[in-house]
Amino acid sequence: MNLSERISQAVFTCFPEAEASDIVIAEPPSLDLGDVAVPLFTLAKKRRTAPHALAQELVEAFVPNDYIMSAAAAGPYINFKLNRDRVGAETVAAVLDTGAHWGGGNTGAGKKVLIEHTSINPNASPHVGRGRCAMIGDSLARLLQLEGYDVEVHYYVNDMGRQIGLLVLIADEIEHLSFDQILNAYVEANQRAEADPQFAEQGYALLARIESGDPKIRDKFHAVTDLCLEGQLAVLERLGVSYDVFDRESQYVNDPRLERIENALLDAGALFTDDDGRRVVDLSKLGYQADEGRYFVLRRANGSSMYGCRDLVYSLDKHEQGAELNLMVLGEDHKLYAQQLALMLEAADISAPEVVYYSYILLKDGKMSTRQGKVVLLADFLDQAAALARERVSEQFPEMPAEEHAAIAEQVAVSAIRFAVLRVKSTKNVTFDMEAALSFQGDTGPYIQYSCARIRSILRKNQNAIPDTPGDDFRVQTDTEWALLLKLAAFPSVIADAAAHRICSPVANFALELARTFTTFYHECPVLGAEDAATTDMRLLLCRATLQTLGNALHILGIETPERM
RNA sequence: GCCCCGAUAGUUCAGUGGAUAGAACGAGCGCCUCCUAAGCGCUAGACAUAGGUUCGAUUCCUAUUCGGGGCGCCA
Numbered sequence: 001m002n003l004s005e006r007i008s009q010a011v012f013t014c015f016p017e018a019e020a021s022d023i024v025i026a027e028p029p030s031l032d033l034g035d036v037a038v039p040l041f042t043l044a045k046k047r048r049t050a051p052h053a054l055a056q057e058l059v060e061a062f063v064p065n066d067y068i069m070s071a072a073a074a075g076p077y078i079n080f081k082l083n084r085d086r087v088g089a090e091t092v093a094a095v096l097d098t099g100a101h102w103g104g105g106n107t108g109a110g111k112k113v114l115i116e117h118t119s120i121n122p123n124a125s126p127h128v129g130r131g132r133c134a135m136i137g138d139s140l141a142r143l144l145q146l147e148g149y150d151v152e153v154h155y156y157v158n159d160m161g162r163q164i165g166l167l168v169l170i171a172d173e174i175e176h177l178s179f180d181q182i183l184n185a186y187v188e189a190n191q192r193a194e195a196d197p198q199f200a201e202q203g204y205a206l207l208a209r210i211e212s213g214d215p216k217i218r219d220k221f222h223a224v225t226d227l228c229l230e231g232q233l234a235v236l237e238r239l240g241v242s243y244d245v246f247d248r249e250s251q252y253v254n255d256p257r258l259e260r261i262e263n264a265l266l267d268a269g270a271l272f273t274d275d276d277g278r279r280v281v282d283l284s285k286l287g288y289q290a291d292e293g294r295y296f297v298l299r300r301a302n303g304s305s306m307y308g309c310r311d312l313v314y315s316l317d318k319h320e321q322g323a324e325l326n327l328m329v330l331g332e333d334h335k336l337y338a339q340q341l342a343l344m345l346e347a348a349d350i351s352a353p354e355v356v357y358y359s360y361i362l363l364k365d366g367k368m369s370t371r372q373g374k375v376v377l378l379a380d381f382l383d384q385a386a387a388l389a390r391e392r393v394s395e396q397f398p399e400m401p402a403e404e405h406a407a408i409a410e411q412v413a414v415s416a417i418r419f420a421v422l423r424v425k426s427t428k429n430v431t432f433d434m435e436a437a438l439s440f441q442g443d444t445g446p447y448i449q450y451s452c453a454r455i456r457s458i459l460r461k462n463q464n465a466i467p468d469t470p471g472d473d474f475r476v477q478t479d480t481e482w483a484l485l486l487k488l489a490a491f492p493s494v495i496a497d498a499a500a501h502r503i504c505s506p507v508a509n510f511a512l513e514l515a516r517t518f519t520t521f522y523h524e525c526p527v528l529g530a531e532d533a534a535t536t537d538m539r540l541l542l543c544r545a546t547l548q549t550l551g552n553a554l555h556i557l558g559i560e561t562p563e564r565m
Numbered sequence: 566g567c568c569c570c571g572a573u574a575g576u577u578c579a580g581u582g583g584a585u586a587g588a589a590c591g592a593g594c595g596c597c598u599c600c601u602a603a604g605c606g607c608u609a610g611a612c613a614u615a616g617g618u619u620c621g622a623u624u625c626c627u628a629u630u631c632g633g634g635g636c637g638c639c640a
Contacts, residue, residue, distance in 0.1 A: 029584055039583060041620075051620090077584070121640065161640055249640085278638060292567055292636035300638050307640045332634050335569060359570070359633065367633085392603070412603085424578065427570060429633050433577060433590090440603050442589040443578075450603050458600050509579055509588095516588080519604070528600050543600095565603070 003087065003489060006067050007036055007080060011043075014061035015054075018043055026077075031479050034072060034079025035486070041076060051076030088485040089470035095488060095545040096469055101146070103495040103552050108149030114318055115141050116353070117329035118236065118243075119156040122228030123163065124183035126235055127375040128421065128432055129361040129368050135421050135558065136358055137329040138241040139504040142556045147499045149325070155243040156314065159225035159250050160210065161307060165203035166193050168220050177224070179231030187371060208304050211253055218250060235379045239414055240558040252313040253305060261312050262298075264348035277301035286343040293336050296344070311341055319350045326353040327502065331360070332427075356502050358426040364433060376432060378417070385413035385438055389446075397564060408562045412446050415559040419445030422557050423508035443512055445559050448550065451515040451522075452561040455547040458527050459540070460563075466540045473534045474541070480524045484542060487517045488549050495556075504556065511553040518546050 004025045011023055028037040040058075044051040055073035062071040070081045095102050117137020120130050141151045158164070166189035171177045177185065193200040209217045229246075236242075265271035270285035279299035288294055299305055318326055330338060335357060342352035361368065368375045390409035393400070420437045424430045440446035459466075476482050494510045527539040551561050 024583090026581095026583085033584090037584085041583070045620085075584075119640095158640055163639070274637085276638085280637065290568060290636080295637040297638045302638095304638095306638065311640085332570065334635090334640090336635055337640090339569095357570085362633080364576095389603090396601075396603090420577095425571095428578090429571070431577065436577065436590065439590080442603095444589085444603085446603055447589090450601080454601060454604090461600060505579090512579085512588080522600080523605060526600070564601080 003036070003067075003082075004493075007038065010062065010065075010068055010071070010080065011038060011058065011078075013063070014058050015043065015047070018046070022046065028074075028077070028079050031482065033074060035082040035084075035482075036080045038078050038080075039076060040078060044076070084476035084482050084485070085474055087489070088476045088482065089474040091485050091489045092474070092541050092545045093469050095548050096541070099548060100552065100555075102548055103491045104146040104148060105492060105496045105499070106148040107496070107499065108144055108147040111149050111324040112152065112322070113144050113149045113325040113327060114152050114154060114321060114323040115144070115327040115329070116154040116156055116247075116318070117141075118241070119158065120232060121158050121163070122182075122225040122232070123167070123186040124228075124370060125179070125377050125379055126232055127368060127370070127377050128381065128417065129375075131236075131239065131378045131417070132358050132361055132421050132426070132430075133329050133331065134236050134241045135239065135418055136356065136426055136504060138239075139418075139422055139507075139557055140327065140329065140356065140502060142558065143495070143499050143504060143507065144325075146495060146552070146556060152323070153242070153244045154318070155246050157225060157229060157246055157248045159221055159248050160207070160253065160310065161249075162203055162207065163190065164221055164225060165206040166190065166200075167224050168206060168217075169199070169202055171220075171224050177227065179227060182228055182231070183370070204302075204304070208302070210250065211304055213254070221250060222248075235382075238382055238410070239378065239418065240560075247314060247317075249307075249310050249314070252310040252317065255310075255313040255317075257316055258309055258313050261316065261344060261348040261350070265344060268347050270344075270347065271298075281344060283340055283343055286347050288340070288343055293340065296340050308341070308344075312344060315341065315345055315353060316348075316350055318353065319345075326351070327356060328353045329356045329358065332357045354502075356426065359429045361421070361430045361432050364431060376434060381417055381434075381437070382410075382413045385416050386410050388438060389413055389416075389440065392440075393565060400564075408565055411560040411562050412440065412449065412565065415445030415449050415554075416440060417445075418558050419448070419508060422504050423512070425505045426503065445557075446565070448511050448515040448554065449559065449562055449565060451518050452547060452550050452554075453563065453565045454522060455518070455543045455550075456561075456563050458543055459547070462528060462540060464533075466544065467537055470538070470541055474538055475534065476538075477535065478525060480521050481539070481542060484517050484521045484546065487514050488545055491549050491553070507553050507556050511550060511557065514546065514550055514553070518550075521546075 007025055008020055008023045011018055022042050024039055026037045026039060028034045040051040040054045044054045052075050055078045058078050059071045059073045066086060067083055068080050069083050072079050118134040120126055141153050145151050167186055170185045170189045206217055210221055265281055268285050270282050274280050278297050278301050281296040283296055284294050297306055298309055338355050345352045386409040389412035390405050393408050394405045416437050494506055498506045530536040530539060554561055
């Protein structure tokens, strides 16, 4: 039985007709009032009494037990005081026993989840805006893993389409196209296509040839996109983001399975050929309400397929893999498109993927613009951050080998960017502040890592053996220790909530709060210099449990916990 | 024009249908013979506007304003 169940139990015993959903477990404004609070407004209404009267009634009927020591009425609230030694010891034991699994609710046991994210156009080194998708997707994957899901991460390689065709044309003119040149080549190709219709035509012609199965052209497309993908993945790898499966858009062109969807659309009377010879879907036949976005073109007049065809087959392909959960992370600019796809898929009785959307990252002086060079490239940020961090570490630990300086600096750099991006709710536009992200001070990833390093330092300096688990002499002596224990105990519910809502920012904010709570403890409660050995042991256990919890939370965020920094 | 998202201190972000809305940065003052000062303490500062639902709204609903995104042959 966990804490909230025990509290509910206490309320039930004197109010049997209450339902679990009526009981809200809250935090009192101060630990002086109690450890856990229950507001009684809803229950009082049910019983047709005043909340404060009900509070009195419950207090009088309350019988203390091993876990809940007392109940006190405070107006419309009832505040419980817990047996801190008992609850604290159980919390620490739970953390240390479950270790890397601590916090996971196992709701995903035996279930497979397929998650697609990043899938950026192969045209340039990724900037932080693109990185938001990768970091959110990667952390979501890690979060679901902790919940016990069997997670498979997919990356959809957009290796087709007009712009890749143009890029292939340009690549033919350059001797050895490198990753660094790709963006320029891409911009140039688009400019030329605009100015020179013939050039643009050549691009479409290439598409037609790849669609007709020309292996030479296909190889050319692959060569260009591979070069790009390789460069992009190298940056993403620095961030700790990895993928299990790469699905090429080109492998879904001319896929016979499209027929199944087209037939369903025909049956629904939604698919037709318009006056110009395009194959168009009228989504209003599938329940689409608005006038805008009502028509969706599947094929150009010349018969070549549009991206939608490939996406439909790709969705079908993922659907056929039979995962319990099919997730994808998309920018909010894809919202309408994803809805349109979902309607078409559902018409063919195919369940559409569940989509997690994220909003754009803005800069202080406005939107990012690749063409205006107004972007923060992930690689540039990491380089700058790592250089700064390296200076810091080498000053602080001059005796440390240079490779270790570099390794720690890289971990700090990754933590700075991942935390800055992940702590913000994904539906909000973030304004990326380069200066703040490079300062490593305050509400940052490095601050949390620093707390971990302090814990590691204490554990390293400790000479004596620490018990593996709390014993009978586990005493919670101060509010500071207790506040830390309460924070630790809250971790599983943070994870459960985050996983259920497919959102990682609460995990980031929890980690920050826990680090702050620990820092207070660090300043107020000496561990190695405690009054007696039992207190030292207790605090060492608390340190270990905190490190484990911070480590688990940071692992979800893709942030390492350095031994020193 | 229509649709979707957002709006909390000077700034960047948390948070909640209920007790006193939290941090950080920036500003000011203080703290390293003390487990790492990437730290800590103190001071000043906010729920866009107007209605509504509710015992109670910053939180839910509606409108307005502002910002972001989108609206048939780009992916």
